[in-house]
Amino acid sequence: MPNYVKIEVLRMLRNRRYIIFVVGFPVVFYLIFSGIWGAQTDSGGVRAAVVLMVSMAAYGAIAACLMSTAVPWAQERQSGWLRQLRVTPLPGWAIIVTKLIASLLLVLPSMVLVCLAAVLTQGVRLPVGEWLVLIPALWIGAVPFAALGLLLGSLLPADAAQSAAMISTFGLAILGGLWFPVEIMPEAMKSVVHAMPSFSYADIGQHLVAGDAAPPSAVVTVVAWAAVLGTAAVFAYRRALARA
Amino acid sequence: MxxxxxxxxxxxxxxxxxxxxxxxxxxxxxxxxxxxxxxxxxxxxxxxxxxxxxxxxxxxxxxxxxxxxxxxxxxxxxxxxxxxxxxxxxxxxxxxxxxxxxxxxxxxxxxxxxxxxxxxxxxxxxxxxxxxxxxxxxxxxxxxxxxxxxxxxxxxxxxxxxxxxxxxxxxxxxxxxxxxxxxxxxxxxxxxxxxxxxxxxxxxxxxxxxxxxxxxGISDQVVRFTLGGQPVAGLDGLPGVSAAEISQDVVTLRTTDPDATVAALYRGTSLEIRDLRIIGADLEDAFLALTRES
CATH class of the missing domain: 3.40.50.300 (P-loop containing nucleotide triphosphate hydrolases)
Incomplete structure (x- = not known):
C-alpha cells in the first residue's frame, strides 16, 4: 500500500490543475490579501497577516481534499481503472484508505507554502509550540473534506464531480468565512456559517494562533462532520465498488 | 483440476x-x-x-x-x-x-x-x-x-x-x-x-x-441461385441440404454434398434456375453457420 500512496501522490504532483488551483491559488491569494490588509490587527490583537495565513491554509486544504480526490476518483471509476485494480489482489478497503491518506498528504504542499509565505513576506512569528499544534490541527482537521471528496467522487460521473468539487470548495470557503470575515455577513447567514465544517475548522486555527485553546464546540462540529461525511463516503464507496 | x-x-x-x-x-x-x-x-x-x-x-x-x-x-x-x-x-x-x-x-x-x-x-x-x-x-x-x-x-x-x-x-x-x-x-x-x-x-x-x-464440422458448401418469383417449397428437402434461405429472389442452400443437391435441383424439379454458383466454406461461413444454427 505505501507504493499505492506513492503513485497517487506522484500523479497529482504532475497534474497541472492540482498545482495551479490547489497549490498555487491559496498562496497567491495570501500574498495579495496580506499585501493589502496584512498590517491591520483584529479585536483580539492578532495581526491580519496571521489570520489570513490560517484562512488561506484552510482554504488550500479544502481545495486539495476536494480537487485531488473527487475528480480523479470519479474518472477512475468511469475509465475502467478501478476495474483493473479489482482484478488484482489489492483488497477493496485498501483503495479507499489509500485515497484518504493520499488526499491528506496532498493537503500539505499548499499549507506549508502559505505558512512559508506568511513567515517570509509578512514576518509572521509564532512560538514553536504554536506551530507544532497549528499544523497538525489543520492537517487532521481536513478529514471531513477528504471524506466529502471521496463521497462526491463515488456518487458522481467525472464531469459532474468536477463542478461539484469546484462549487463545494468555493461554497465552503465563502460560507466558512475564509475569504470574507464573518462579521460583515448578514445576521441570517451567520447561523448557516456556524454550522459549516469549514468555519469551525478555520476557527480552531484562529484560536490557536491567538494563543488560546481550541474551542470545544468547534472541535465537536468538525468531528461530527467527519463522522457523518465519513460514513456516507464509505457507503457510497461500497456502492461504487459493487458497480465497477 | x-x-x-x-x-x-x-x-x-x-x-x-x-x-x-x-x-x-x-x-x-x-x-x-x-x-x-x-x-x-x-x-x-x-x-x-x-x-x-x-x-x-x-x-x-x-x-x-x-x-x-x-x-x-x-x-x-x-x-x-x-x-x-x-x-x-x-x-x-x-x-x-x-x-x-x-x-x-x-x-x-x-x-x-x-x-x-x-x-x-x-x-x-x-x-x-x-x-x-x-x-x-x-x-x-x-x-x-x-x-x-x-x-x-x-x-x-x-x-x-x-x-x-x-x-x-x-x-x-x-x-x-x-x-x-x-x-x-x-x-x-x-x-x-x-x-x-x-x-x-x-x-x-x-x-x-x-x-x-x-x-x-461445418464443411457445408453454399449453392446459390436466382429463382425469380417461382415457388420455393421443398428446396430444403433436397439431398444434402441442411438449411435454405430465400432473400428477395436469391436462394441460398447450405449443403454437405453440392453435387447431389445440384443434380436433384435440375433433375428433380421443374424450376428455372439462373446464376447458379457453388461457394466453398471458409471459416467465416463456418462461423456464420454455427451462429445461425443456435
Whole structure:
C-alpha cells in the first residue's frame, strides 16, 4: 500500500490543475490579501497577516481534499481503472484508505507554502509550540473534506464531480468565512456559517494562533462532520465498488 | 483440476438473458479462444470468471475456488475490454505498481520485454497510441505472473502490425505452461493463437473443439441461385441440404454434398434456375453457420 500512496501522490504532483488551483491559488491569494490588509490587527490583537495565513491554509486544504480526490476518483471509476485494480489482489478497503491518506498528504504542499509565505513576506512569528499544534490541527482537521471528496467522487460521473468539487470548495470557503470575515455577513447567514465544517475548522486555527485553546464546540462540529461525511463516503464507496 | 469450470451459469439483466446456461471447462495449461459475435455474452462470461459480476444462477469455479479467492491470491491476470491508464504516470511506474500488488510477480524488465515496452518504459501513459496503451494493459495483466490469464478482445484498436506482435507476446507467455483464455470475434485470431476454440452465441456454447474440428464440422458448401418469383417449397428437402434461405429472389442452400443437391435441383424439379454458383466454406461461413444454427 505505501507504493499505492506513492503513485497517487506522484500523479497529482504532475497534474497541472492540482498545482495551479490547489497549490498555487491559496498562496497567491495570501500574498495579495496580506499585501493589502496584512498590517491591520483584529479585536483580539492578532495581526491580519496571521489570520489570513490560517484562512488561506484552510482554504488550500479544502481545495486539495476536494480537487485531488473527487475528480480523479470519479474518472477512475468511469475509465475502467478501478476495474483493473479489482482484478488484482489489492483488497477493496485498501483503495479507499489509500485515497484518504493520499488526499491528506496532498493537503500539505499548499499549507506549508502559505505558512512559508506568511513567515517570509509578512514576518509572521509564532512560538514553536504554536506551530507544532497549528499544523497538525489543520492537517487532521481536513478529514471531513477528504471524506466529502471521496463521497462526491463515488456518487458522481467525472464531469459532474468536477463542478461539484469546484462549487463545494468555493461554497465552503465563502460560507466558512475564509475569504470574507464573518462579521460583515448578514445576521441570517451567520447561523448557516456556524454550522459549516469549514468555519469551525478555520476557527480552531484562529484560536490557536491567538494563543488560546481550541474551542470545544468547534472541535465537536468538525468531528461530527467527519463522522457523518465519513460514513456516507464509505457507503457510497461500497456502492461504487459493487458497480465497477 | 480445471482452471475454469462454469456449470449452468446464467446472467440476466432485467428481461435480457446475456448468458444462458453456460457450461464450460478449461484444463490448466491450455490456450482457449472464446469466439462469438458481438453481444454473444463473451464479456459477461469473462466478468463472471473474474468476480466482477455475480451470476444470476449456476456456479463459477476458478482454479478450484471462487473467482474472488483466485483474484485475492493473485492467480488471475486480466485485460478487460476497456480501461484507461493513469495518464500522469509512466509505463514503468504503472507496470511496477501493479506487479507489486502480486505475491510472486515477474521481474519488471521481463514484463516490459515480453510486452514489447522496453523502449516506451519512460513515456507517460497519456502520450501513448491506442495500440501502445493496449500493450501496457497486457503488461499489467501478466505482471503478477498469473496462472490464469484472461484477455477480453485484446486486439481491439490495434493495427495489423501491432496485432502480430501482440499475439507473439501472448504465445510467449502461454508457452510457460500457463492457462490463457481470450475472447475474440476474429476467426483468424482464434484459429492461429489457440489450441481450442469455444464458440458461444446468445449466451450458450454452440461448438467446442480445435479450430480444425470446428471448420470440418461445418464443411457445408453454399449453392446459390436466382429463382425469380417461382415457388420455393421443398428446396430444403433436397439431398444434402441442411438449411435454405430465400432473400428477395436469391436462394441460398447450405449443403454437405453440392453435387447431389445440384443434380436433384435440375433433375428433380421443374424450376428455372439462373446464376447458379457453388461457394466453398471458409471459416467465416463456418462461423456464420454455427451462429445461425443456435
Amino acid at each position: 480445471d482452471a475454469i469450470a462454469l456449470t449452468d451459469v446464467s446472467k440476466s439483466y432485467g428481461n435480457v438473458l446475456a448468458v444462458d446456461g453456460l457450461n464450460l471447462a478449461v484444463e490448466a495449461g491450455r490456450t482457449v479462444a472464446l469466439l462469438g459475435p458481438n453481444g454473444a455474452g463473451k464479456s459477461t462470461s469473462i466478468n463472471m470468471m473474474l468476480g466482477l459480476i455475480r451470476p444470476s444462477g449456476g456456479r463459477v469455479e476458478i482454479l478450484g475456488g471462487s473467482p474472488d479467492a483466485a483474484v485475492a491470491r493473485g492467480e488471475i491476470g486480466a485485460m478487460l475490454q476497456s480501461g484507461e491508464l493513469i495518464g500522469e504516470l509512466t509505463v514503468r511506474e504503472l507496470v511496477d505498481f501493479v506487479r507489486r500488488l502480486y505475491p510472486e510477480p515477474l521481474g519488471l524488465d521481463e514484463i516490459l520485454r515480453v510486452a514489447d515496452l522496453t523502449e516506451l518504459a519512460r513515456r507517460r501513459a497519456d502520450k501513448l497510441s491506442g495500440g501502445q496503451a493496449q500493450r501496457v494493459r497486457f503488461a499489467l495483466a501478466i505482471a503478477g505472473a498469473p496462472k490464469l490469464l484472461v484477455l477480453d478482445e485484446p486486439t481491439a484498436a490495434m493495427d495489423v502490425e501491432s496485432r502480430l506482435r501482440f499475439w507473439k507476446s501472448m504465445r510467449d507467455y502461454a508457452a510457460e505452461g500457463r492457462t490463457v483464455l481470450f475472447a475474440t470475434h476474429y476467426l483468424e485470431e482464434a484459429d492461429e493463437n489457440s489450441d481450442r476454440v469455444i464458440v458461444i452465441t446468445r449466451g450458450r456454447v454452440v461448438a467446442d473443439g480445435t479450430a480444425a474440428q470446428i471448420k470440418s
